Structure formats: C-alpha cells, structure tokens
Amino acid sequence: MTTAKTLYDKIWDAHLAHEAEDGTCLLYIDRHLVHEVTSPQAFEGLRMAGRDVHSPDKTIAVPDHNVPTTLDREKGIENKESRIQVEALDKNAHDFGIHYYPVSDIRQGIVHIVGPEQGWTLPGMTVVCGDSHTATHGAFGALAHGIGTSEVEHVLATQTLIQKKSKNMKVEITGKLQPGVTAKDITLAVIGATGTAGGTGHVIEYCGEAIRDLSMEGRMTVCNMAIEGGARAGLIAPDEKTFEYVKGRPHAPKGAQWEAALAWWKTLFTDEGAEFDKVVTLRGEDISPVVTWGTSPEDVLPITATVPSPQDFEGGKVEAVQRALDYMGLTPGMPLTDIAIDTVFIGSCTNGRIEDLRAAAEILKGKKIKEGIRAMVVPGSGLVRAQAEEEGLADIFQQAGFEWRLAGCSMCLAMNPDQLSPGERCAATSNRNFEGRQGKGGRTHLVSPAMAAAAALTGHLTDVRDLM
C-alpha cells in the first residue's frame, strides 16, 4: 500500500541513514553551510578529538556576521575579537579543506544568500547551518534548518544529524496579493496570526496561489522567517521557477545529471490526500503592508493600525506588551504612521537580494530621503551588489541619500560596527526586533524593503501605497 506523503515526508525518507529502535534517526546532510560565529568551538572540538571533516566537499564556509561593510574593509577588521573569529574561519576552512569564500572574494556574502546563488542549495536536499535562518533554503524545496554548535561539530564529523521527525504544518496563502504587499508582509502576517511559537515542533509547507506567484527571492523571504514563527524549517515545493533559478548556477548539475536531477525534483510535492497536523490559511487579499510595533516578530499590525494597549492581550502577553511598549517608547492608541524614525536599514538574509533592492529603488527613484535620516543599503552578497550597480540601483540609492555598503549581516544583528545607539529608532528589512538586536537600547520596526524606502523618504513609518 502506498500512503500519501507530504513534501517533508518525502525529503525525510530520502535522507534517512539509520533509524534506531527508539525512533531516533540519523538524517544524512547534503549541504553544510558554515559561518564564523557558531563554528570555532566545533572545529576546536574536532581537533581535540583528532577527527576530520567527513565530507569537506559538502561543506561551504563564508564569513558574514562580523565583517565590516564599509568600503575600506580591505584594511582589516578593527575589533580584535571579530578579527580573531574571521581568522579562525580562514584557518579552519584551509586546514580541513572545505569550500571557502573569503572576505576578499566577490562571491562573499550572507551565508543564506551565497548558498542559493552559487547553486549549492538544490531541491530535495537537506541543508543545515549553525544559524536559525537556514530555513531560507526551504524556498527550493530543500529541508533546511538551523542547528547549534554541538550539532555543527556532529555534522562536520559524521555528515549526519540526530533527529526526531517533526510534525507537518501547512500554511496556505490563497488568492492574489494587493499592490504594495510583498513576501515580507506575507511572512510577518503569518507570524502575527500564529504567534512566535505557532510552528514549534513543526515543519511548515507554504503553499497556495500567492506563494506560487512569488519569485524565488520572495519565496526565500517567506521561508527565512519560518523560524520566527517557531518552526525549524519552512518548505515550498519546487516548480518551473525553481528549476529556472537553479539552472546554470556554478554548482548546479549539468548535462545528463541535470536531466536526472530534474526528473527527481519533479516528484517533490505533497501528494493528494496527505495529512497535515496543523493547517493555517490566510487570504492573500486580506494581507496589508505590515510593521512590527513591539519586541517580538509576532507583534505585527497593518500599517493603517494604531499602537495596541496591554489590555488588548491576555495572560503572560499583558506584561510582555507593557515591557515592549516601554522599551519601544510608544503610547497605546498612537497611529503607527506617526512613529518617527532615525534610521533605515535595507539588507539581511531576509531582504538583501536583488529583487529587494529593486523594490526599494522603485520607491526612491528620483527622490531624496528626509533630512537627518541615516539610511544604508547592505547587499546580501558581492554579486548582488555588482548586479545592482549594473542595473543602476546603486545610483538611485546614493542619489537618494543612502549609503551603499559591501555585503554582510551588518545591522541585522550589529556584531560589526553597524549598530543603533540607545533609543535610536530604525525601520529595518531584517527579521528580528528583539530588545538590543540592532544595538543596545535600539528600537527596531520590521518592514518590507518598499516600506523601508517609504519611511526613509518621509521620516516616519509610512504606508507605501500612499507613495505608489
């Protein structure tokens, strides 16, 4: 008897290397992405135990979190600890013979942007990285999730991960999106609807017309934030758009292998009648451009709304909302569009791809940002940067008053010098608005690239539809 399987079931089954009697499984890992922050202790562990990297050919490293994004970065990293971390990655990549994109390489960038760009990420693969936003790669129909440093060491040593199977969750976005509404709004709206723990213990499959209509870049944005909804991984079944994106990338299969791969990839979808443990459905038409007002990605509202009051909530959330409003310096009842901002950050693995830069540039074209606003664009990779320059986007940004930076994580988590100061308020295209995420005391409002551009022009949170 054949039973109907979900996409997750299919990828899982294809990667099961061993199953113990108690149900503990060894999942084989096809691609292991590595960055400088969560790997030094793992390599140190290997050295101490005298172990090698099991499959250096399936292991790809790139420094991104700590690297400066200013144009003079070839001068080196000023902060000693950051420098030591990046140097440690240089050395570990060299000593263990893994693929490496150093800071000086034009292909360097945020690990989750480099993987797909170079064709390392392919449909049906298992992909892990010591980074929670590994979920991004799920846009290709790859089972991709973040792991801790002990697991990084485990994958380096064995190319497997000890796993128990997660539950299946379906998030369906039906119909069409309204103009001005983007992938970022979809993913934030989903988290707003399900909460930051709504997906805990599940792998999400995103589906529906609005998801199918998204470009690969948009799908990556959606899957990127699956983790913010508590799910370890988000998946989207591969289709012609996926194959088109992958074809011809440096590490994508070629010739006969391409044909063989394609034949298998086309079987990667959820079978008719397969069961999900949880289903959430949103209507694409109902989604507005959204912003976050608090310090959790679930604190999300349409831009047309007002700042909520703690009394609108129940249980532990009442206190959490009070704390968030105090931290954010906001008063209940205030229209979200009245919130004045100091800074705009466009970048990160959520929204640092070419399409994101195009969307922001479209709004900024021929205009100037509000005086006194600090604004920066940090492309997700050196190649995104180069393409944006070729398309004339860099000029639009610079003429509008944005700084045009080199690739890295930058102000998404502010481990490098790009940080907010206490009380500084930022409209950011990144993924986390936690207290202190962008710098101690910094206040973050998560938005789409178009909304970030709109805020830069007016100096306050703005409904991008008013500028279109």
Next chain:
Amino acid sequence: MDKFTKITGVAAPMPLINIDTDMIIPKQFLKTIKRSGLGKNLFDEMRYNDDGSENPDFVLNKPAYRKAEIIVAGENFGCGSSREHAPWALLDFGIRCVIAPSFADIFYGNCFKNGILPIVLPQEQVDILLKETEKGENARITVDLEAQEITTPDGEVFAFEVDPFKKHCLLNGLDDIGLTMEKLDSINAYEQKAAVERPWV
C-alpha cells in the same frame, strides 16, 4: 559533558514569556572562540546598568538567587537564534535546569548537548513553582532525571516527560558524536546508495 542525575537547588523565577537568546546572551558576547567564560554576561542587558554596575532589581542579582541552579520561566523560553552560547552561558553561571511551559526547538536540543535539562510542565504547575521560588533561597527544588520527577519545597511531586535517548545521554554524560561514529557503517552504506540515486548531490 557533565552528567545530570539529580540536583537540589535554588530556583530563580523569570515569569516573562518569549525570553529570547538575544536576552540570554547578547550578541556582543558571541565573539568568543571558546565555550567557557560566558556566565558573567548571562542576561547581560537586564543584569547590568549602562555604567556596568549590577541592576539590583534583576532576579539573579538578588542575594537569594545568586547561586540559583534552576530557572523557572514563562512560555517559549529560548526563542530566536540557534546560538549555543545561550546554554553555554547558563551552564557557566551554574544553571543546570530550566523549567517552562514550552521551549523553542533549537534551544531545547542545545540544552541536552551541554548537560542542561530543560523541562516542560503545564502552566498550572509552573505557576505553583513560581510561587514557591518567591520564598528565595529556602525554596530548594529537587529535580530527579532518573525518576523524571520534580519535588517542590512543600514536598509536592510533578512528573515530567523526556525523550529516552536524550535522557540516556544526559544521565551518562555521553557525547553524541562518539555514539554516531559507531554507526559509521550505516552512514557509508547510505552514501553509496545515494551516490547512485542522486549523483548530482
């Protein structure tokens, strides 16, 4: 990894929900290339004032809880990034057990790999424990992993669930990698099969 069998210790209350890993260990402390020494920066932004002095209102700065070994917390503890620096910092401070109504997945798994036991209890039982912890250092909670039981200072006993494999590793301080290495034959066999079925990988 240190074994975890049974501990009796002071529990600190942190009833806030969604305590994220950025709160547990802010990113400026992720620049280390070592696992140890992070305890002094555990909950750094809540624990210290801007001038570096201690914030006397923060629970772990209160005399009763300075040596806490257990944290009792609100739901979705450990959400956010995958940084294992969070359990490293907890452990370095001396925390061996966190009790909450729910945890974020990655953090939950990371705890077991570092000798910390995360325990999920229903909100009502967490509320009882939170009340008990208000008694400060007199409120010592016992956590027995072998028996899968928590005993409150009043002698009330709560049972908890834990994955048998994770329990086995924690009780014996076993390293996952060593265990997986024993299955290298299966991994090699899988690789040979996969090389035929999906040669492009």
